[in-house]
Amino acid sequence: MKKILFVYLLLLALALSACIFDSDETVMADWLADQGVPGGYEVQTLSIDGLTPISSAVFMDSTPKLANDRAVLGRAANISHDIVFDIAFYDSVFFADLKNADSATAYLAMYVLRPFYSSKSYPTDSLPLKEDLALNISWSLDKGSSMAFVDSVGDISDSLWLARLAKWKAKSTVDTTISISVSAKDTIVKIALPSELLSAMKKLSKACHLQLKLSASEAARTYRFYGAGTSYYPKLWVVFPKEKSYSEYDPYRMAQIVSNKETCSDCAVLHGGVYDSLVLEYESAPIMKALSDFYGDDFPYTEGNGDDVRQTVILAQLTFARDDSQGSSELGLPIQVVVGSYTDSSGKSVRQMESYRLNKSLIATKGHPNMVFYDGDSLTLQVTYGMRDFINRARDGRNFKMMMRMGYPVLLPKDSTYSDRITSKKDTSYVFFSHFDHSRYDFTSSLKQPATMKLWLANKRGNE
Amino acid sequence: MKKIVLILFSLVVCGFASVIGLDALGEEQIAGGMASTAGRGYAGGAKTGDAEGLSVLNPARNAFDTKVVFNVNFLLEMVALEKHGDNFGVNNITMPSFNLSFPMGGFGAMGLSLWQTYSSNIDEEVSEGKNSIETSIEYQSSIYEIVPSYTLRLPVIRNFALGASAHVVMGNSMRKISMGPNTEGLPDSDTWAVKKIEVSDYVDGTWEIKNHPAYYTVALQYRGHQSSFYFSYTTPHTLLNELSYNFRMSELDTLAPTKKSREIEVPALIATGMNFRFMKRNNVMLDLAARGWDKDIENVGGSFNMEPVTKTQKDMLVALGLQRDGSPLFYDPYLDRITYRLGGWYKTWYVKDVYELGGSLGAGFPLGRKGTTLDLSFQGGKRFADSGRAWDEIFLGFRIGLMGVGNWGQTR
Numbered sequence: 001m002k003k004i005l006f007v008y009l010l011l012l013a014l015a016l017s018a019c020i021f022d023s024d025e026t027v028m029a030d031w032l033a034d035q036g037v038p039g040g041y042e043v044q045t046l047s048i049d050g051l052t053p054i055s056s057a058v059f060m061d062s063t064p065k066l067a068n069d070r071a072v073l074g075r076a077a078n079i080s081h082d083i084v085f086d087i088a089f090y091d092s093v094f095f096a097d098l099k100n101a102d103s104a105t106a107y108l109a110m111y112v113l114r115p116f117y118s119s120k121s122y123p124t125d126s127l128p129l130k131e132d133l134a135l136n137i138s139w140s141l142d143k144g145s146s147m148a149f150v151d152s153v154g155d156i157s158d159s160l161w162l163a164r165l166a167k168w169k170a171k172s173t174v175d176t177t178i179s180i181s182v183s184a185k186d187t188i189v190k191i192a193l194p195s196e197l198l199s200a201m202k203k204l205s206k207a208c209h210l211q212l213k214l215s216a217s218e219a220a221r222t223y224r225f226y227g228a229g230t231s232y233y234p235k236l237w238v239v240f241p242k243e244k245s246y247s248e249y250d251p252y253r254m255a256q257i258v259s260n261k262e263t264c265s266d267c268a269v270l271h272g273g274v275y276d277s278l279v280l281e282y283e284s285a286p287i288m289k290a291l292s293d294f295y296g297d298d299f300p301y302t303e304g305n306g307d308d309v310r311q312t313v314i315l316a317q318l319t320f321a322r323d324d325s326q327g328s329s330e331l332g333l334p335i336q337v338v339v340g341s342y343t344d345s346s347g348k349s350v351r352q353m354e355s356y357r358l359n360k361s362l363i364a365t366k367g368h369p370n371m372v373f374y375d376g377d378s379l380t381l382q383v384t385y386g387m388r389d390f391i392n393r394a395r396d397g398r399n400f401k402m403m404m405r406m407g408y409p410v411l412l413p414k415d416s417t418y419s420d421r422i423t424s425k426k427d428t429s430y431v432f433f434s435h436f437d438h439s440r441y442d443f444t445s446s447l448k449q450p451a452t453m454k455l456w457l458a459n460k461r462g463n464e
Numbered sequence: 465m466k467k468i469v470l471i472l473f474s475l476v477v478c479g480f481a482s483v484i485g486l487d488a489l490g491e492e493q494i495a496g497g498m499a500s501t502a503g504r505g506y507a508g509g510a511k512t513g514d515a516e517g518l519s520v521l522n523p524a525r526n527a528f529d530t531k532v533v534f535n536v537n538f539l540l541e542m543v544a545l546e547k548h549g550d551n552f553g554v555n556n557i558t559m560p561s562f563n564l565s566f567p568m569g570g571f572g573a574m575g576l577s578l579w580q581t582y583s584s585n586i587d588e589e590v591s592e593g594k595n596s597i598e599t600s601i602e603y604q605s606s607i608y609e610i611v612p613s614y615t616l617r618l619p620v621i622r623n624f625a626l627g628a629s630a631h632v633v634m635g636n637s638m639r640k641i642s643m644g645p646n647t648e649g650l651p652d653s654d655t656w657a658v659k660k661i662e663v664s665d666y667v668d669g670t671w672e673i674k675n676h677p678a679y680y681t682v683a684l685q686y687r688g689h690q691s692s693f694y695f696s697y698t699t700p701h702t703l704l705n706e707l708s709y710n711f712r713m714s715e716l717d718t719l720a721p722t723k724k725s726r727e728i729e730v731p732a733l734i735a736t737g738m739n740f741r742f743m744k745r746n747n748v749m750l751d752l753a754a755r756g757w758d759k760d761i762e763n764v765g766g767s768f769n770m771e772p773v774t775k776t777q778k779d780m781l782v783a784l785g786l787q788r789d790g791s792p793l794f795y796d797p798y799l800d801r802i803t804y805r806l807g808g809w810y811k812t813w814y815v816k817d818v819y820e821l822g823g824s825l826g827a828g829f830p831l832g833r834k835g836t837t838l839d840l841s842f843q844g845g846k847r848f849a850d851s852g853r854a855w856d857e858i859f860l861g862f863r864i865g866l867m868g869v870g871n872w873g874q875t876r
Contacts, residue, residue, distance in 0.1 A: 027550040029590045032601060034547075034853050035486075036769030039599055040646030043658050307720040309711040314645075315657040344720065359656045392719040456657045458645070460665055460711055462769040 042459040043314065048290040050450040051318070053280040054399070056268045056443075060260050061275035064165040066158055067256035068229030070113055070435075072273070074133075074219035077328060077440030078261045079271050081222055082215040084165060085251040087236055088153040090146065090207040094238070094247045098202055101240045106193040108214075111232035112182050113224035116435050121331060121411060128183030129221065135178055136215040137193065138170030141200050144207035153209050154252060165255055170213060172196060182223060189223065198238070210236075217261065221330075222438050228254040268443040272335060272406040273436030278443060282400040284390075287453070291391065295461070299394065306395030315357055315456040316387035317369075318402075321449040322379040324372060327441035333409035334367070334374035335437055341386020342401040344393055351403055352385050360416040367413040372406075372441055374413060379446070387455065406439060408432035482543055483586055484847060484854045485815045486603050487763035488774035489703075489728065490584030494781060494811065496520040496577065497560025499537050499865025503826015503841035504785030505807020507749040509737040510694045511787070512687045515835060515869045518563040518575040521735045521753060522694045523613035524627030524685035526565040526573045531835065534564045535867040545855040556585055572616035575629070582607040584637070597644025597662045605637030607671045607703070615685075625685045630678040631698075635671035637705060639764055640664055661713070665767040669707035674727060676701065681733075691740045698733035709766055726762040731755055737783075745789040753781040757814050771853060775816035783809040794833045803828035805841065817850035822859075828867075835869035 029039065064084065072081040085108075098104055116122060144150065156164075174194040182189065191214065201208065226232035228251045236249045258274050268278050284300075292299040301308035329335065339354045362369065369380035383402050390400045412431050423429045482491040495506045501519070509522040517533035519525050526533075537560050544553035558580065565575040584605040589598045615627030642664040647655045673679060683696035705728065708721035737751035757776035765772045785807030791800045805826035812819050822845025829838045843861035 025552075025590050027545075027552040028588060029599075030547070030550065031483075031545060031552070031855060032590060032599065034855070036771060036853075037599070037601060037641055038643070038646065038768055040597075040644050041663050043645045043647055043650055045650065045654050301722070304709075304722045304724040307722050309709050309719050309722045312663065312711045312713070312719060314661055314663075357657060361653075361656065388719065456654070458658075458661075458663050458711070460767045462767075 036462065042463070044294075044457050044459060046290065046294050046455045046457060048287055048453040048455070051282055051286060051453055052450055053447055054283050055281045056447055057279050058268060058270070059277050059279065060258075060271075062258055062260065064162045064255040064257045065275075066162065067254040068227040071110075071225045071227045071234075071254055071256055072222050072438075073214055073225065074216045074222035075261070076222040076330065076438035077271050078263075078269075079274055079438065079440075080215070080217035080219075080259050080261055082213060082217075082257040082259070083225075084168075084214075084255040084257060085210070085212045085228075085234070085236075086153070086161060086253045086255070087212065087249055087251045088144075088150045088207070088209040089249050090144070090150045091247065092206045095201070095205050097240060097243070097245075097247075098198070098238065101242065103242055104198055104238055104240050105195075106198050106236065106238045108191040108193060108212075108234055108236055110189050110191065110225040110234040111187055112189060113226055113435075114187065116224050117182065118184065119433070119435075121333060121409070121433050123332060124184070128181055128186075129223070130181045131179075131220050133178050133180045133216050134175070134218050135191070136173060136175050136217070137197075137212070138173035138215070139197060139210060139212045140168070140171040141197075141204070142209040143204050144209060145205070146207060149207045149209070158253060161253070162255055165257070168211065170211075172200065180223065189225070193236075213257075217259070224435070228252065266444075268447055270404070270406050270441050270443065272329070272439035277340075277403050277405045279401065279403045280447070282402075284394055284397060284399050287390075287400065288394060297461075300397075301395060308392050308394065310461055311391070311457045311459045313384055313388040313391060313455055314458050315382065316384045317380050317382045317454050319369075319378050319380045319452045319454070320443075320446045321451075322372060322377050322446055324374075326443075326445060327372060327439060329373050329409075329437050329439035331409055331433070331437045332373070333411065333433060333437065334371040334413045335409050335439060335441075336368065336407035336432070337370050337372060337379060337381060338405050338407040339370070339381045339383060340403040341383050341389075342403070343385055343389035349401075354382050354385055356382055356418075357384070358416055358418055363416040363418075364414060368410065371410055371413060373439070387453070406436075406441065408434070409437045482541075482847065482857055482859070483545065484813065484818055484849060484857065485774060486584045486586065487765055487770060488761040488815065489582040489607065490603075490605055492582055492814070493539075493560040493580055494809075496563065496579050497537055497539055497863070498535065498563065499839040499841050499863040500535075500805070500826070500828060500867070502843060502861070502863050503805035503807065503824055503828075503839060504749065504787050505783045505809045505822070505824050506781065507737065507751045507783035507785030507807050507809070508739060508747070508787065509696075509735065509751050510685065510692045510739040511747060511749055512685070512692050512739075513789070515867075517867065518565040518577050518613065520561070520563075520577055520579055520611060520629075521681070521698075521733075521751075522627070522683045522685060522696050522737070523575065523611075523629040523681055524615045524625045524683040524694060524696070526567060526575055527615040527617045527625030527627060527685065528687050529565060529567045529573060532564075532566050532870040533867060534870075535562070535839075535865050537561050537866075538864045540862040542860045544858045546858060547855045551858075554586075554588065558583065558585070572614060575611075575613040575615070577609075577611040577613070577629075579609045579611055580606050581609055596660065597642075599643040600641070602640040603638070605635070605639070607633060607635040609633050613681075615683075623687050625687070626682070627685065628680060628682045630680050632678045633671060633673045633701075633703065636669065637671065637707070637764070638666075638668040640666050641767065664710075664712050664714075666710040666712055666718075667707055667764055667766065669705050669725075672704050672706075674702040674704040679730075690742065691738060693738040694736065696733075696735045698735075700732040701730050703728040703730055705764075707764065724766075726764075728761050729759050731757055745791070747785075747787045747789070749785045749787070751781070751783040751785075755779040755814070761814070775851075776814050777812060777816045779812060779814040781809060781811045783807065790828060790830060801830050803837075813847070815849075815851075815854065818847060818854060820847045821845050824861075826863075837865075837867040837869070839863075839865035839867060841865075
């Protein structure tokens with residue numbers, strides 16, 4: 001009984017407290033103001049003019065990459081794209097037939113990437129593509145005698161195969177010229193393989209492992225094909241005209257190898273569709289001086305451990321001069337420049353990709369500010385994470401470092417929703433074209449002109 | 465009993481107590497915040513009995529106890545903040561202390577207490593005007609002490625006992641103030657960048673004593689036939705609060721914190737009290753405690769227009785109490801077995817120009833025949849704050865103490 005009474009007492013006390021001491025938000029806000037807590041943090045903008053990088057460097061990843069999805073052959077924007085096929089099969093009947101046949105021919109059948117060439121965004125007037133393609137075909141052919149041999153090829157992991165490819169030397173090489181044509185209706189490109197390859201195969205009897213590389217580094221353009229992992233995988237055909245028969249083999253996997261043919265080593269040139277990046281480094285002093293003039297405090301911060309939390313960067317954007325005549329593109333679409341910056345992670349510098357905050361009214365009237373091959377003469381990139389980290393830790397004398405690379409072509413340059421969506425019952429409108437443009441953009445002259453950093457800063461200092 | 469404890473535990477949610485001195489040390493839990501002591505207006509440090517238990521200000525007292533005492537205290541506090549007739553109010557439930565005292569006859573008595581000496585607590589949100597993001601303020605700071613003590617009756621003059629305790633300080637502190645942007649100074653064309661971005665000023669840290677493992681209290685207790693008194697001295701010490709300040713977008717998107725530490729020089733505390741027993745079971749008691757703060761306390765502060773220091777004053781407690789002890793005989797009427805308490809106190813806070821006046825009413829209900837007691841106390845009063853930042857506070861406190869008594873180690 002007493003226990004129940006006690007529980008009632010407690011509940012009564014709580015109920016009483018709710019009635020007597022009712023919280024009033026406006027009074028609470030007054031109290032907060034009396035404690036020196038404002039209703040919102042102060043936001044100020046600061047523009048820092050005249051920034052030029054103290055260093056700029058281009059890095060390109062030319063290690064072989066798996067091309068089981070899409071494969072590119074040819075050359076565009078001073079980048080040559082080669083394809084390597086990994087083919088292995090066990091077929092003693094085929095090798096017996098091949099030995100007896102004297103008129104056998106071999107060729108590769110590759111399916112062109114129809115979604116790219118038939119896309120609305122692809123300039124239709126550039127089709128048909130016709131070219132006498134100077135092709136270098138090189139290969140290495142290994143002899144095997146069992147199914148186990150073929151399996152052992154499959155047992156090599158993709159990453160190991162790619163790593164070996166980087167050091168791979170073909171045993172035989174043949175230069176040839178083929179006539180290539182891709183029109184609106186074409187689906188297949190046939191690449192005749194040299195007779196030297198067939199005569200080498202004649203020496204085998206049961207199984208083989210063929211690594212075949214196609215290189216067209218003097219081509220006028222690039223040609224895009226389906227990769228080995230798709231249902232339109234390339235096929236190796238060996239035709240026996242007299243016997244009216246053929247054998248067909250498909251590649252186990254494919255790799256893409258790109259090589260940079262740029263001649264200017266100091267130029268800040270970025271390419272679309274390959275893994276390259278432009279890394280810029282800006283000196284600390286002018287930024288620190290601008291902050292110091294703005295706040296009237298010492299920068300970098302020296303109290304405590306020196307990590308500065310007096311303010312934080314809500315948004316930072318860096319605006320460069322832009323001259324599109326310094327670049328070339330296949331599709332003529334605007335291309336987004338992707339940005340990352342180098343921030344600190346437990347004492348290590350890591351590259352962090354920047355997020356992109358939308359200035360909707362600007363985008364609706366002038367388009368996204370972070371595109372090249374578009375109207376206007378400036379390129380504005382957001383480097384919020386980088387600047388936030390840089391100002392926070394500037395005490396150790398670090399410089400501000402950022403990275404940019406070419407992104408996807410933009411289909412909706414003035415669309416401020418910035419997301420793919422269904423526009424009517426049937427039609428989906430996409431922000432980006434899902435294929436890279438093999439473009440080239442030279443930032444050398446842009447970087448020589450001073451850039452402007454604009455910062456939105458949240459301030460924690462008191463103003464009394 | 466289990467149910468009650470369960471309900472109480474489920475209600476232990478951190479909320480809001482006094483908000484005076486939030487940025488300095490917070491609210492003090494006077495005399496360990498024990499329900500029995502609070503029921504008589506925090507007086508009675510000198511009262512002896514067979515199961516009085518531990519007093520954090522007077523570690524000598526339990527030398528005269530004969531029974532093992534364990535108690536747990538709960539506090540439900542309701543505070544209304546008031547200025548110019550406007551007020552708002554909030555609640556807090558907390559556990560100010562656990563105490564264990566263990567008499568060992570001729571070998572003296574040991575005690576152990578876990579005491580939340582100071583705490584800052586608030587967690588409120590305010591939506592202001594046109595800003596779509598609520599401003600929220602959250603403080604969670606507790607200075608805890610683990611207080612082992614030992615006391616012994618003196619050899620020849622057996623009416624005197626000498627006790628000492630060590631206060632091992634620990635605890636942590638956290639402050640978080642979140643708010644949306646104030647874009648008044650920005651041109652319209654620039655506001656897009658900060659829309660809906662909430663930023664938090666976040667400070668967290670730990671409490672300890674600088675350069676020492678603990679600070680100490682020594683006390684002398686006299687037990688007379690009718691009157692008892694005690695005198696205690698607590699050493700000065702420096703509290704060290706190591707803080708890291710952040711200004712962050714979210715829990716994951718933070719800056720590298722600025723690390724700083726603040727030092728709070730806590731002066732010596734002297735306390736004395738007397739208890740006069742009359743008509744067998746009635747007691748009148750008076751306690752005094754004083755701590756002469758002479759330096760300003762550095763605040764957590766560090767942000768916006770929050771004050772960098774809290775000005776201090778002499779911190780003093782005058783407590784007067786009455787208690788009618790319950791009959792120890794199980795076969796007496798229940799009403800006669802209840803202990804009745806009444807008291808009042810006047811306290812000047814360590815925060816300059818803050819005074820507290822309070823009164824309380826308490827009772828101790830014996831449960832069963834083993835001496836287990838449930839102490840309840842109601843307190844009410846007002847804190848007068850003359851300074852601009854602190855507001856007046858009207859408070860109501862409801863304390864519950866569960867006291868378990870045993871006779872371990874005692875020969876019959």
